[in-house]
Amino acid sequence: MSDTGRDPTAERLQHLVDAGYPDARPVEGAVEGAVYLVGQGRVARVWEHRHGSELLRMQRFYADSAGHLPFEAPRILAVQDIAGVPVTVEREPTGKPLAVKVRTDDPEVLPEAVDCLVRVLRGLADAHDVDEVKRLPVLDEERPLWEGHTAFGTALADLIDRRVGRCSAPLSARVTDFAGKRARLMERLRSLPATTPEAVVHGDVFPETVLVDDDLRPVALVDYGFLSTGGDPRFDAAVAAAIFPTSVEHAAEITRRLTERFADEFGYETDDLLLYRAAYAMATCDAFAPGGGDDHFAWCTSVLDDPAVCEVLAR
Known part of the structure; x- marks a missing residue:
């Protein structure tokens, strides 16, 4: 691995x-790491926080998902170790990122773009073969999210519990009543009924990851x-719905419209979507900068102080 702060591209x-x-x-x-065209x-994808055994599991998940998703998943051709760093050699995907096809800073989101996201979310929601993907660690952790759990809500709550302690001070300084929100979120997640059919969760569906x-x-x-x-x-x-917009000026309006569309399209309760959005913000707040302090951390704090999220967590 390269030294902290050093650009490892040439190496x-x-x-x-x-x-x-x-x-x-x-x-x-x-x-999840730098990508290189290799002909x-x-x-070739360089993985910063994964072991070769995890990537072999991901290779099996991708192979399994080929018959269950209505769009392509990456296809890992080989898992290699190059200078002590795990690397996957993958088939170059087809298509172009949705981000280069539409504007994500306009409050009038192109209907075709919203329809595209709906198709992706529906494809994931209908993919119920989750054995391999449930064994994958998330973020920079080494343990699978589901280890020791039988319900998604409790697994997510424990993930948050492990992670927010690392940046509780900056969160408390930036988020109104952070301790209270954290406690109420954990309680709500742990009390979620385990009746929703399990599906593949991508965890990062936005215009850069949709081709x-x-x-x-x-x-x-x-x-x-x-x-x-x-x-x-x-x-x-x-x-x-929350990570689609790139414009701070219009983000709240775009997110509101997408949330309403997804709730209507799938029959979801808006409160449940806001609850999971708060969970994502707490779980990932320091995903890119230890202790927080970057743009993603600022975005997470804005989610946790969103009046709609505050209202749900106050109930």
């Missing part, structure tokens, strides 16, 4: 060249691994 490129990929070049930064329709054709139809969903597991499909709907 990794050299390792890929030495490993037999002379045409390797960087493509983009992704949540012959393949990409589309020229008619904005979803052809692939990529970047599993950040918070991918099995569980309540309402979680993906809650998160997708």
Whole structure:
């Protein structure tokens, strides 16, 4: 692994060249690691927080999901160790990110883009073969989310309990009545009925991870691994509505409209979506900067102080 603060791109490129990929070049930064084109329709993904055994499990999950999702999942061709860093060699996905096809800072979201998200969420909600994905760790943890649990709500509550202690001071400074909100959220999550059919939860559905054709139809969903597991499909709907907008000016309105559409489309209660959105914010608040302090941390605190979220947590 590279030293903290050091750009490892040149070093990794050299390792890929030495490993037999002379045409390797960087493509983009992704949540779960850098991606490099390596030729012959393949990409190499460098995983910062995963072990080879976990990636082999993800390879099996991708293979299993091929028959259950109405769009492509990544296909891992090989799991390798390059200079002590786990790397997956994957088939280069088809389609273009929805983000390059639509504006995500306009309060009038293109209807075709919303329809696309609905198709993705429906495909995930209908994918009930979750054995492999439930065994995956989430975020930077080494233990599967479901370890020791039989219900999604309690598993999520324990995840939050493990993580928010690391940045409780900055959260308390930025979020009104953080301790009270945390306690009420944990209570609500632990009391959720375990009656919702388990489905594949991607955990990060937004315009960068949804690949589309020229008619904005979803052809692939990529970047599993950040918070991918099995569980309540309402979680993906809650998160997708909130992380779609890129404009601070219009974010609240866009999120409100998407939340209403997803609730109406799937018959979800809005309160449940707001509850899961708060859970996502607490669980991921320091996912990109230990102790918080980055833009994602600021976004998470804004979610936790959203009047609609506050109202749900106050009940």
